[in-house]
Amino acid sequence: MTLYMFFINILGCFIMAIDKQKARKRKWRIAESTIWCVSLIGGAIGTTIGMHLFHHKTKHRLFRYGLPLLAFLDVIVYFIFYQ
Numbered sequence: 001m002t003l004y005m006f007f008i009n010i011l012g013c014f015i016m017a018i019d020k021q022k023a024r025k026r027k028w029r030i031a032e033s034t035i036w037c038v039s040l041i042g043g044a045i046g047t048t049i050g051m052h053l054f055h056h057k058t059k060h061r062l063f064r065y066g067l068p069l070l071a072f073l074d075v076i077v078y079f080i081f082y083q
Helices: 001-023 031-054 059-083
Strands: none
Touching: 001 031, 001 059, 031 059
């Protein structure tokens, strides 16, 4: 499970980096639903880090508050079930 969490969070951060790069170049973007799906299946920590690292989606309230909340819940669930 730890390996899964590691890779899904790397993927979440990577998705935010790619979407930010595409946004700068005004190209086809990654759907917000894809970002949320990755976050909901355990990648919220990575997407939150990516959001802050790449200054991406920080003006969207749902992302600014929702992703850190999901990340916090991910940490709690991880420690409850896998400690």
